Amino acid sequence: MHKSKKRVLLLSEGFGSGHTQAAYAxxxxxxxxxxxxxxxxxxxGKFLNPVLGPLIVSAYRKTVTKQPKLVGHLYRSNYKRSLNRFAQLALHRLFYTQTSQVITQLKPDAIVCTHPVPNAVVARLKRLGLNVPLFTLITDYDAHGTWASPEVNKYLVSTPIVKRKLMEHGVPDSRIEVTGIPVHPDFWTSCDKDEIRKQFNLNAMxxxxIMGGGWGLLNDENGLFEYMAGYRDNVQLIFCAGNNEKAKERLENNPLFRHPNIKILGFTREINKLMDVSDLLITKPGGMTCTEGLSKGIPMLFYEPIPGQEEENxxxxxxxxxxxxxTDRETIDRWFKLIQEPYAAGEYRRSLLTKRNEQYNPERCSRAVLQLMQ
Structure with a gap:
């Protein structure tokens, strides 16, 4: 008799794009x-409540953009707290019954959560009798108390430091495996540079x-991007504005950025290719983007980390x-000079790839889930 395929259900939430990207990866x-x-x-949230879900996400996005300090304060003040109180309140009636129905319908052999909210929801369903293994993938280089639930069968974490932090939140050592954050297989290999340059109309230089994350938070209050544009005759700049149309327009309307060596892109699914033809990545330190950069062995400069996870990352x-x-123009000068020296830049990249191979294997997380399901 033909054995039916094993099924894995991956649950995420749309706060920031990293959690869902990790689930897809x-x-x-x-x-x-x-x-x-x-x-x-x-x-x-989007799936269970298509009206409320996006509203909650856009409110969160506004807070992150306009009041990052508040986000940091909330993150730290609730650091040791579990999600139970939160779970008993707003999400209670909305999520549990519907999530339960989804699970009954899909009959997964394992559930993986990449965000604390679905994690709390599934943990509660397990307390009420759901019998499916729950694996929790923490998509940052920090472990907030909201992740901790006794019902989680196994935590998959980025580093030994995160493992230690989870243990401080009361999770036993035996339930934590250090796997690294998974990246899409597109980031496991390199593409042909000449073809990529042709595809994006880029020059070989x-x-x-420069990435603003999924939300493209490219506000240039310190004038650092304009300062970078001063290098445009010798250094090619690629700005990825994500889904942020306003930021994209603002950059396009600035005469400083109208130059054959400056490219301004909106949302793209081909960041892996752009990393292959770039010598330096400037980004918000989201857990996912940093891990993708790490897997490509590209040196990174981090700007304006949001207090909380991004600072820890x-x-x-x-x-x-x-x-x-x-932090300043001196950092830009130093790195922009380095990448203009082919030998030094090549050596630096090789050293990063060696370090990556010692610390990170992109298949490890997927292998761990497959093993846990056996």
Whole structure:
């Protein structure tokens, strides 16, 4: 008799784009290693409540953009708190019954959560009798108390530091595995540089990729981007504004950025290719983008980390020599000079790739989930 395929349900939430990207990366990674496994990724809020979901997300996005300090304060003041109180309130009636129905319908052999909210919801369903293994993938280089739930069968975390932090929140050592954050298999290999340059109409010269994250938070209050434009005759700049149309227009309308060596892009699914032809990445330190940069061995400069996870992510990558905090023009001068020296830039990149190979294996997370399901 033909055995039916194993099924993995991956649940995320749309706050920032990293959680869902991690879920998709893990889903593709699992299928890449074992095509007999079926995967399904759902963003819980959007799926269960198409009207409220996006409203909550856009309110959160406004807060992050306009009041990052408030986000940091909330993050720190609730650091040790579990999600139970929150779960008993707003989400209670809305999420549990519908999530339960989704699980009954899809009959997964395992559930992976990449965000604390679905994690709390599934944990509660398990307390009420749901019998499906729950794996929790923490998509940052920090572990907030809201992740901790006794019902989680296994935590998949980025580093030994995150493992230690989870243990401080009361999670036993045996339930935590250090796997690294998964990236899409597109980031596991390099593409042909000449083809990529042709595709994006780029020149073969020292190149800097500037990313504002999924929301494209490219406000240039310190004038650092304008300062970078001063290098445009010798350094090519690629700005990725994500879904932020306003930021894209603002850059396009600035005469400083109208130059053959400056490209302004909106949302693209081909960041892996742009990283292949770039010598330096300037980005917000989201857990996912940093891990993608790490997997490509590209040096990173981090700007304006949002207090909370982004600060922790930034600290990890700086401490481990994968990047530096972008604070002033001197940092720009130093790095823009380095990438114009082919030998020095090549050596630096090779050293990062060696370090990456010691610390990170892109298949590890997908392998761990497949093993746990056996």
């Amino acid at each position: 893990l889903a593709v990674g699992i299928r890449h290693l074992n095509p007999d496994v079926q995967t399904k990724v759902l963003e819980l 020292p190149t800097v990729l 930034c600290e990890y990558f700086v401490r481990n020599g994968f990047g530096e905090l972008l």
